[in-house]
Amino acid sequence: MATAIFTLMFLVTMVLLQLMAVAQTNGSVPVGAFITATDDAPSWLSSSGEFAFGFQPLEYKDHFLLSIWYAEIPAKTIVWYANGDNPAPRESKVELTGDLGLVLTDPQGNLIWSSGSLLGTVSSGVMNDTGNFVLQNSNSFRLWESFSNPTDTLLPTQIMEVGGVVSSRRTETNFSLGRFQLRLLDDGNLVLNSMNLPTKFAYDDYYTSGTSDASNSSNSGYRLIFNESGYMYILRRNGLREDLTKTALPTTDFYHRATLNFDGVFTQYFYPKASRGNRSWSSVWSKPDDICVNMQADLGSGACGYNSICNLKADKRPECNCPQGFSLLDQNDKYGSCIPDFELSCRDDGLNSTEDQYDFLELINVDWPTSDYERYKPINEDECRKSCLNDCLCSVAIFRDGCWKKKLPLSNGRYDIGMNGKAFLKFPKGYVPLDRPPPQLPGEKKKPDIKFITGSVVLGTSVFVNFVLVGAFCLTSSFIYRKKTEKVQEGGSGLETNLRYFTYKELAEATNDFKEEVGRGGFGVVYKGTMQAGSTIVVAVKKLDKVVQDGEKEFKTEVQVIGQTHHKNLVRLLGFCDEGQNRLLVYEFLSNGTLANFLFGCSKPNWKQRIQIAFGIARGLLYLHEECGTQIIHCDIKPQNILLDNYYNARISDFGLAKLLVMDQSKTQTAIRGTKGYVAPEWFRNRPITVKVDVYSFGVMLIEIICCRRNVDLEIGEAENPVLTDWAYDCYMNGSLDVLIGDDMEAKNDISTLERLLKVGIWCIQEDPSVRPTMRKVTQMLEGVVEVPAAPNPFPYSTISKYSQ
Ligand SMILES: *[C@@H]1O[C@H](CO)[C@@H](O)[C@H](O)[C@H]1NC(C)=O
Numbered sequence: 001m002a003t004a005i006f007t008l009m010f011l012v013t014m015v016l017l018q019l020m021a022v023a024q025t026n027g028s029v030p031v032g033a034f035i036t037a038t039d040d041a042p043s044w045l046s047s048s049g050e051f052a053f054g055f056q057p058l059e060y061k062d063h064f065l066l067s068i069w070y071a072e073i074p075a076k077t078i079v080w081y082a083n084g085d086n087p088a089p090r091e092s093k094v095e096l097t098g099d100l101g102l103v104l105t106d107p108q109g110n111l112i113w114s115s116g117s118l119l120g121t122v123s124s125g126v127m128n129d130t131g132n133f134v135l136q137n138s139n140s141f142r143l144w145e146s147f148s149n150p151t152d153t154l155l156p157t158q159i160m161e162v163g164g165v166v167s168s169r170r171t172e173t174n175f176s177l178g179r180f181q182l183r184l185l186d187d188g189n190l191v192l193n194s195m196n197l198p199t200k201f202a203y204d205d206y207y208t209s210g211t212s213d214a215s216n217s218s219n220s221g222y223r224l225i226f227n228e229s230g231y232m233y234i235l236r237r238n239g240l241r242e243d244l245t246k247t248a249l250p251t252t253d254f255y256h257r258a259t260l261n262f263d264g265v266f267t268q269y270f271y272p273k274a275s276r277g278n279r280s281w282s283s284v285w286s287k288p289d290d291i292c293v294n295m296q297a298d299l300g301s302g303a304c305g306y307n308s309i310c311n312l313k314a315d316k317r318p319e320c321n322c323p324q325g326f327s328l329l330d331q332n333d334k335y336g337s338c339i340p341d342f343e344l345s346c347r348d349d350g351l352n353s354t355e356d357q358y359d360f361l362e363l364i365n366v367d368w369p370t371s372d373y374e375r376y377k378p379i380n381e382d383e384c385r386k387s388c389l390n391d392c393l394c395s396v397a398i399f400r401d402g403c404w405k406k407k408l409p410l411s412n413g414r415y416d417i418g419m420n421g422k423a424f425l426k427f428p429k430g431y432v433p434l435d436r437p438p439p440q441l442p443g444e445k446k447k448p449d450i451k452f453i454t455g456s457v458v459l460g461t462s463v464f465v466n467f468v469l470v471g472a473f474c475l476t477s478s479f480i481y482r483k484k485t486e487k488v489q490e491g492g493s494g495l496e497t498n499l500r501y502f503t504y505k506e507l508a509e510a511t512n513d514f515k516e517e518v519g520r521g522g523f524g525v526v527y528k529g530t531m532q533a534g535s536t537i538v539v540a541v542k543k544l545d546k547v548v549q550d551g552e553k554e555f556k557t558e559v560q561v562i563g564q565t566h567h568k569n570l571v572r573l574l575g576f577c578d579e580g581q582n583r584l585l586v587y588e589f590l591s592n593g594t595l596a597n598f599l600f601g602c603s604k605p606n607w608k609q610r611i612q613i614a615f616g617i618a619r620g621l622l623y624l625h626e627e628c629g630t631q632i633i634h635c636d637i638k639p640q641n642i643l644l645d646n647y648y649n650a651r652i653s654d655f656g657l658a659k660l661l662v663m664d665q666s667k668t669q670t671a672i673r674g675t676k677g678y679v680a681p682e683w684f685r686n687r688p689i690t691v692k693v694d695v696y697s698f699g700v701m702l703i704e705i706i707c708c709r710r711n712v713d714l715e716i717g718e719a720e721n722p723v724l725t726d727w728a729y730d731c732y733m734n735g736s737l738d739v740l741i742g743d744d745m746e747a748k749n750d751i752s753t754l755e756r757l758l759k760v761g762i763w764c765i766q767e768d769p770s771v772r773p774t775m776r777k778v779t780q781m782l783e784g785v786v787e788v789p790a791a792p793n794p795f796p797y798s799t800i801s802k803y804s805q
């Protein structure tokens with residue numbers, strides 16, 4: 001009897017082993033086959049050997065994940081998993097059964113997961129070469145397939161129908177359900193949204209494909225297709241395609257996958273099949289473009305946790321950091337919420353004068369665009385701080401087009417260079433070291449706190465929906481939405497800016513009859529003056545002498561345009577005078593002179609300071625080109641037109657005046673504006689003048705800032721290298737960057753930043769304006785957010801440099 005049982009068991013085992021051997025060769029798996037979760041467990045391979053089905057060990061000790069992975073990639077990239085929320089303990093077993101399909105049980109025999117009740121009896125399973133695990137009946141009819149039950153990844157040949165969902169995992173190594181979803185909605189839109197994890201309630205989307213058509217449903221999307229050539233697109237019912245992949249590498253040479261990453265970014269990746277050199281998954285495209293800024297739902301924490309600040313990395317993935325004085329709620333979850341290390345209380349202390357108890361951490365271009373409860377306008381920065389300081393409910397004041405008071409928890413925190421404002425974070429004195437960290441420079445080692453790196457930016461934080469929680473004690477009570485409507489100042493009659501109108505007599509008095517001349521430029525002479533406005537303020541009065549005399553309307557228009565600009569890297573216009581022949585502009589006075597004096601003076605200024613100045617100018621120009629109400633082309637960017645304030649912040653001056661001068665003299669567009677050495681070649685070529693002329697001048701100036709040398713130094717007359725930009729390009733080509741900076745040790749020790757800046761400079765001075773980057777791209781490249789490609793020869797069309805003209 002015992003022998004018979006033993007023989008039977010032996011036979012069964014032999015049969016099973018044989019079946020499993022079969023499974024390893026053609027991808028087919030018979031009913032009854034099983035795998036036990038151990039460290040050296042076998043797996044069911046597809047016939048090509050590219051995909052495997054089986055157990056992968058989890059970081060969570062002695063637990064395993066039933067999954068499908070790329071078997072030929074050393075890192076074994078997981079593309080599907082069954083039991084993310086219920087890790088399987090060691091010795092758990094997965095078995096292919098006839099009635100329940102795949103069944104995963106723990107060592108005690110308790111069910112952990114199964115493929116669910118099926119409409120038929122399974123006769124076999126197939127690990128297909130596409131990465132799809134299929135259960136079929138005896139007629140090869142598909143009863144279940146992993147492709148129809150996707151987790152966080154889609155593979156070529158996989159299709160998602162309307163109603164389909166792809167969900168992120170919790171973290172890179174934790175396969176529990178995460179809070180992000182990719183869904184193809186009934187209306188035909190493909191969307192990304194976050195959700196509330198306990199109930200899976202979906203919050204507003206942060207990406208939408210725009211493939212719905214309410215008026216004609218035959219135009220709306222109904223399938224997300226990842227085709228066998230590695231292209232992903234949305235197929236509309238009318239047969240048209242909305243491509244997500246613009247170009248794909250051939251599937252014969254590359255593996256592909258599209259994964260909703262745990263941080264909410266949906267990315268298509270490729271990986272070279274040939275095993276040469278270092279291989280890794282690289283991105284083809286990802287959505288959304290900037291999750292830090294695009295994600296702004298009224299509910300939910302945003303891309304990062306509450307009170308955290310999101311920062312877009314070069315790979316379009318977010319990085320989350322707690323502000324200083326805050327710590328992670330869960331030390332192991334960098335993307336989670338932050339909690340203050342202190343308490344802002346309205347009891348007892350609230351009665352005390354708070355001014356000497358609290359201080360602010362100032363964060364430039366950091367915003368939490370939701371969580372407001374008050375807005376003050378008009379108000380100045382100091383009043384804004386004070387109002388938050390004296391309000392025990394206020395945790396943060398954002399100064400940006402008025403003063404927004406916010407309470408905890410703060411949500412949707414982001415670093416956003418387009419914000420053009422700052423946050424004052426309140427904390428009790430002593431909680432945050434008062435010596436504030438210097439602004440982070442690219443290339444510097446990261447501090448554990450916030451890293452200020454820009455992302456590509458949507459200038460839109462002003463029109464977000466303001467969310468107000470009514471009833472402080474009733475968290476789930478009704479909500480009121482209030483659109484923050486911006487008061488747009490209409491052009492039209494008169495000047496509706498904050499500009500003051502001065503009489504000529506007032507200005508003559510202020511400048512002591514135009515006594516102290518502080519500058520002289522293409523537009524006239526600048527005088528220093530003082531005025532009483534509460535306190536004594538020092539002003540710079542510019543007497544325009546070349547403005548066309550009957551151009552009164554133009555003058556008013558231009559002054560109005562200038563008056564509406566507000567940016568920390570621009571010189572502020574305070575007022576003007578327009579009296580008969582006299583046209584004067586009144587600016588704030590900046591104490592540290594021009595960049596020209598700073599750069600070309602006796603001693604070489606500090607490298608870090610120079611970098612900050614270059615960044616500042618780039619941001620100011622970006623603002624003029626893309627972010628202010630009326631686009632302004634400066635036309636005369638040069639170090640003489642950059643002023644430095646008390647803190648050596650760069651401030652662009654003389655912007656907005658070019659138009660006034662184009663009117664004078666010849667009245668033709670061909671009259672060259674600008675200064676020899678900085679003028680873009682298109683001025684000489686009768687080609688249209690665009691913002692790219694400023695990019696060109698900026699490039700020349702950037703190289704000057706790097707080298708602390710004038711581009712064309714007529715006085716010293718450098719015999720060997722008369723034109724700096726030519727020389728700089730030669731040095732770049734020869735890889736001899738160090739000769740450009742002489743004995744500047746600081747720059748030498750930061751050669752990677754030096755190289756990046758120089759490459760950006762060379763990109764900017766390309767002869768062909770269309771090759772030059774936009775100022776937005778320039779700021780991103782400068783700050784290290786995007787890679788700077790190798791720079792081409794700036795003068796491909798000319799054998800001589802343009803200065804001979
Ligand atoms: C994964 O994350 C979830 C939710 O935070 C947690 O409950 C679970 O213990 C984690 N699992 C592992 C294996 O660490």
Ligand SMILES: *[C@@H]1O[C@H](CO)[C@@H](O)[C@H](O)[C@H]1NC(C)=O
Nearest residue numbers: 126128129130134136142157
């Ligand atoms: C495996 O995938 C190929 C390509 O999609 C398909 O033609 C084939 O029918 C699949 N095999 C099974 C058993 O599903």
Ligand SMILES: *[C@@H]1O[C@H](CO)[C@@H](O)[C@H](O)[C@H]1NC(C)=O
Nearest residue numbers: 215216217218219220237238
């Ligand atoms: C809907 O669009 C299709 C093609 O895009 C067109 O043929 C059809 O006439 C439209 N139907 C209506 C009701 O407009």
Ligand SMILES: *[C@@H]1O[C@H](CO)[C@@H](O)[C@H](O)[C@H]1NC(C)=O
Nearest residue numbers: 227228229230231233241243
């Ligand atoms: C996949 O889609 C792309 C883009 O729509 C198309 O050019 C290509 O021919 C498709 N490949 C196959 C095999 O259908």
Ligand SMILES: *[C@@H]1O[C@H](CO)[C@@H](O)[C@H](O)[C@H]1NC(C)=O
Nearest residue numbers: 074075276277278279280281
């Ligand atoms: C390959 O990758 C390893 C680690 O990822 C790295 O240390 C090494 O420098 C890389 N080699 C090359 C040639 O990129």
Ligand SMILES: *[C@@H]1O[C@H](CO)[C@@H](O)[C@H](O)[C@H]1NC(C)=O
Nearest residue numbers: 347348349350351352353357
């Ligand atoms: C006010 O603050 C001071 C110092 O923080 C404390 O000593 C004092 O007791 C406080 N007064 C009240 C009324 O809370």
